[in-house]
Amino acid sequence: MKKFSFSLQKVLEIKEQLLDNLKIELGNLNNDMRKIDMAIEKLRLQFSDINDEFTHKSSVSITVGEMTYYKMLMEDILKQIERKQEEKQMLIKKIEAKRLEIVSMNIEISSFEKLKEKELDKYNKALIKSEELFIEEFVSNKSMTNEYAL
Numbered sequence: 198m199k200k201f202s203f204s205l206q207k208v209l210e211i212k213e214q215l216l217d218n219l220k221i222e223l224g225n226l227n228n229d230m231r232k233i234d235m236a237i238e239k240l241r242l243q244f245s246d247i248n249d250e251f252t253h254k255s256s257v258s259i260t261v262g263e264m265t266y267y268k269m270l271m272e273d274i275l276k277q278i279e280r281k282q283e284e285k286q287m288l289i290k291k292i293e294a295k296r297l298e299i300v301s302m303n304i305e306i307s308s309f310e311k312l313k314e315k316e317l318d319k320y321n322k323a324l325i326k327s328e329e330l331f332i333e334e335f336v337s338n339k340s341m342t343n344e345y346a347l
Contacts, residue, residue, distance in 0.1 A: 201320045209309045216302045223295045230288050237281045244274045 203209070251259075251267040259267075 201317055203313045203316060205309060205312065209306065209313065212302060212306050212309060216299065216306060219295060219299045219302060223292065223299060226288060226292045226295060230285065230292065233281055233285045233288065237278055237285070240274055240278045240281065244271060244278070247271055247274065 247267060247270055251264075251271070254263065254267075
């Protein structure tokens with residue numbers, strides 16, 4: 198009997214490769230998320246430092262121009278934080294969509310693997326049956342040759 202070959206093996210391999218690519222893309226998106234989180238934290242620290250400096254200078258003595266400068270600077274940082282948070286929300290949606298794609302691809306691959314297992318099981322049963330037939334024929338032929346030899 199010929200060796201087992203799964204007729205959809207190439208499709209299964211392509212699906213597995215696509216899954217690997219999706220996982221890489223998800224990893225890249227997670228890296229982007231960490232970068233955004235770090236940028237937000239950096240901006241918050243910057244805001245905190247500027248706010249502390251403003252508070253300190255306000256308690257001593259500050260001009261109207263300096264006060265306006267600090268207020269504008271802090272507002273700008275808050276707007277940057279807000280933009281980064283919006284960017285983060287968009288990225289969260291992309292990550293969730295990518296996870297759903299990965300789950301879907303895993304389900305597809307799983308179904309192909311189950312199909313492959315079923316075909317392999319059928320193949321193994323057919324192989325066992327053909328070996329049993331071969332043994333029966335061999336025993337039958339052996340007994341016939343022994344009869345003619347006598």
